[in-house]
Amino acid sequence: MERLTGLDASFLYLETGTQHLHVCALLILDPTAGGAHYTFETFKAELGRRLPLIPQMRRRIHEVPFNLDHPIWVEDPDFDLDHHIRRIETPRPLARQELADLVGDIASVPMDRGRPLWQMNVVxxxxxxxxxxxxxxxxxxxxxxxxxxxMMHLCDLEPGLSKPEPAEQWRPEPQPNDLQLAAEAVMNLPNRLGLVGMVPKTLGMVAGFAQRRRNNQAGMALPLTAPRTPFNGAISPERAVAFTQTDLGAIKEIKTAFDVKVNDVVLTIVAGVLRAYLEKHDELPDKSLIASVPVSVHDTSRHTTGINKVSSLFSHLGTDIADPVQRLRQVAEANRDAKKEHALVGADFLMDWSKYAPPNTFQLAARVYSSLKLAEHHPVVHNLVVSNVPGPPMPLYFLGHQVEAMHPFGPVFHGAGLTVTVLSNNGDLDFGFIACKELVPDLQSLADAVPGVVNELLSAARDLG
Structure with missing residues (x-):
């Protein structure tokens, strides 16, 4: 048994009927690329053989009585692999848009918390x-x-099936005693007073930001200062999904030519796509859009437990700048300033706050915020989330079959109904767009615009030479 950290548990507390806090990934496999002969039965059997390598795939959530403390992870005594991996049969071969629609439908359904929190659907x-x-x-x-x-435990660097050594028959650990959990939670209640100590720390940080702005010091984009766009409102349960792929070599060529970071190029591409989209809809704000950019702190956090070790910085996207090169330079400069100020916040600020999160209060607040659509009645915190995840630089074989693409899709939130996630994969950059379907009904147009924006930047990079 292992207790969820406050940050891990917050993704449960903040979930509502419209705000789903799961993530998805679309893997495209080539069963003819020198891998194992594909059948669904051998594919599922290989997954079952690898489960001992990933014990967390058999864990489920167990809540503490009356939500007196964060939930704990326990092994599911009723674990059934057939519930987690399923074959989806279609009447005819699916086209790209039909596949995107299917991913959107799957992303629109909340997960069953009574089982381990993962699924695989095979098409x-x-x-x-x-x-x-x-x-x-x-x-x-x-x-x-x-x-x-x-994912790496489910992949190999060579084609064909890799069978782990036979493991002893799995036996789930004993289930927890709820009375004991409740007693431990009551004993732990005084520790929540640590929240009081976070308040002056936070106020001091805010005052420091304000002072730096008064002194004309650059820093992160400030939350609650983003312009409102069509995708900044309360979200519905339905999700739309789109995806595309571009050459990572082109991204690196742009990066080298302009002496910037890969992440600067990624954010500039997203900015160019959004600028074109908003111009098309006659909704382009005069001010730059602001992206929330997740930052992994696994290597710098002092916290030794927990799954989610992440912070976030806010970055100007330069959507108010028409020239792509000027926009790239502005984004790169803004990111350098944002990183300096983010370092002052500290890697553990978000985790420290969430550590003391009272479960019932958080869940009630999330439901009220959602039901009253409060996201439409206060200034926009940020316009969207843009996440850049480093992936494998070499070919991978997922359960024996070569991975051609790996498109990631994060959650969307009230007030920011669009998320863009990119993953580097064997010389490619795989884009995943996910949005509230009601707020962005033509999401595919964003993915379709990526190649043109990349080519524009690449042409400018080559002109320098």
Whole structure:
């Protein structure tokens, strides 16, 4: 048994009927690329053989009585692999847009908390003969780094099936005693007074930000200063999904030519796509959009437990700048300033706050915020989330079959109904767009615009030479 940290548990507390806090990934596999002969039965059997390597895939949530403390992870005594991996049969081969619609439908359904918080849906019949695996994990169970590490246990560097050594028959650990859990939670209540100590620390930090701005010192974009766009409102349960792929070599060529970071290029591409989209809809604000950019702190956090070890910085995207090169330079400069100020916040600030989060209060606040659609009645915190996750630089074979693409999709939130996640994968950069379907009904147009924006930057980079 292991207790969830406050940050891990917050993804449970903040979930509502419209705000789903799971993440998805679309894997495109090529069953003809020198790997194992594909059948669904051998695919599922290989997954079952690897479960001993990933014990967290058999864990489920167990809540403390009356939500007196954060939940704990326990082994599911009724674990059933057939519930977690399923074959989706289609009447005919799926086209790209139909596959995106299917991923959106799967992302629109909340997860069953009574079981381990993961699913795989296998679609064998794509138009090009490839196989798709739609993976779904709750954010309480994975973040970018832990999700990638989990995936690596299911992958090999060589084609064919790799069978682990036979393990002893799995026997779930005894289930917890609720009376004992409740007693421990009551004993732990005084520790929640640590929240009081976070208040002056936070106020001091805010005062420091204000003072630096008065002194004309650059820093992070400030939350609650973002302009409102069509996708900044209360979200509905339905999700739309789109995806595309571009050459990572082109991204690195742009990076080198302009002496910036890969993440600067990624944010500039997203900015260019959003600028074109908002111009098309006659909704482009005069002010720059602000992105919330997750930052992994696994290597710098003092916390030794927990799955999600992440902070966030706010970055100007330069959507108010028409020239792509000027926009890239502005984004790079803004990111350098944002990182300096983010370092002053500290790697553990978010985790420290969430450590003391009272479960019932957080859940009630989330429900009230959602039901009253309060996101539409206060200034916009940030416009969207943009996440850049480092992936494998070499070919991978997922359960024996070569991975052609790996498109990630994060959650969307009230007030920020669009999330863009990119993952580097074997020389490519795989984009995943996910949005509230009601707020962004034409999401595919964002993905379709990526190649043009990349080519524009690449052409400018080559002109320098």
């Amino acid at each position: 064998e019949d794509l138009e090009d003969g490839q196989v798709a695996v739609i993976c779904k994990y709750h954010h309480a169970a994975v973040d970018g780094i832990t999700g990638t590490n989990m």
